Amino acid sequence: MILFALRRFIGFAATLFVAALVIFYLLDLLPGDPAQFILGISSTPEKLAQLRSQMGLDAPAHERFFGWIWGMLQGDFGTSYTQRAPVAKLIWDRIGVTLPLALFAMVISMAVGLPLGIIAARRRGKAVDTGIMILAQTGVAIPNFWFGMLLTLLFAVVLRWLPPGGFTPWHEDPLLAFRGLILPSLALALPQASILARVMRTALVDVSGQDFIRTARAKGLTMGEAVWRHGVRNALLPVLTILGLQFAFLVAGTIIVENVFYLPGLGRLIFTAISERDLVLVRGATIILIVAVTATMLVTDIAYALVDPRLRERGAP
Incomplete structure (x- = not known):
């Protein structure tokens, strides 16, 4: 290991x-x-x-x-040409928006996608399965920035339940800061939840035909009990890889969503720096995003090896 x-x-x-x-x-x-x-x-x-x-x-x-x-x-990312401030400080001030946004979106996508995938697999071939897969396909096809605009129109303009954009710093009002991230998180989570539902359904359907499921059925368990007790755990192995990739996409996807909702995060910082030709700031902020993405993939690979001993025993690349 x-x-x-x-x-x-x-x-x-x-x-x-x-x-x-x-x-x-x-x-x-x-x-x-x-x-x-x-x-x-x-x-x-x-x-x-x-x-x-x-x-x-x-x-x-x-x-x-x-x-x-x-x-x-050494921790020195240089000094921004346009903002006359250390790049490391500018990044640190913005990461408090981008990281919670990506984490909230990840939690939402898991809370929605995994249960829907399990339900679709257990009702395979029935109307529930077909309906969930149609919704999942639609969710994958809808751009997250367009979905974000629809959410803003409904929950901010019509219902007035949530703020349409902007961000209150965490130290000023944590509840208002959280409310400001709800709509952007939902916009980011929609396509990822759809992908998770499809992957989970496919993995669970494949697992349901394995010998250990038939053995569990032979011992008296119903199909639902066998799938829940033994199938879900094994079906989560390929889902782990998808989760790692999804977090990487969520971090990168904040660049567009932060500009749609006018959030002062790392994505908006990069967008502004590009428009102002501030190369030092662009390089520093972009490399931080890449570190976050590659570190996530590293953790995912190690977690996969911990869950599946066969991977580390054969030293798979």
Whole structure:
């Protein structure tokens, strides 16, 4: 198990390095000069050269890349060009919105998707199964930002139960902050709950035909009892992988949803930084999202190996 975890951690570190390399050089190739953007069209060549030197833009790309990596390892993500503040502080201030949003959406998708998948599997071929699968297919097809607008129209404009957007800091009013994340969480959770329902149903249907289910039936258990006591646990193995992928998608999906609901999270920070050509801030915030995604996949792989000993015994990649 230790060797398995070590192999996964090496892959995690290599993925982060390659991702950082791609992010740095892709952003470096974007047209436009950050120094020119800051000074405006009235800047002189002397002022432009001076600012580029202060920002370190005149150094070779490989020196700037490894300097950026070394700084991040020490907790220094640089200073934002436009906001004149440390990037690490800006990210820390926004992560308190993005992380709870992704976690709430994950809880909602599990609370909705897994029970619906179990119900559909137990009523396989019946009207309930067909109805749930139609709803799941619809949920996958609907864009989360469009669903978010519908939720806002219904619960914020018509019913006036929830705020239409914005965010109150947690330390000011935790209840109001939570209320502000309900609609965005629902918008993010809809497609993920639909995927979970379909995966859970498929896994449970496959498990229901296994020998251990027939053995349980032979011992006197009903089909429902056999599936609930023995089938669900085994069907959760492939679902674990999907859950890891879903959290990664939820973290990345906050970029769009945060802009729809005007939430001051990490996604909105990246969007604003891109529009202002603040490359230092874009790089720092993007690498944090990638760390969150790859770390989730690492934890998922290790959890899968803990649940399924066959995976670590054969040292599967």
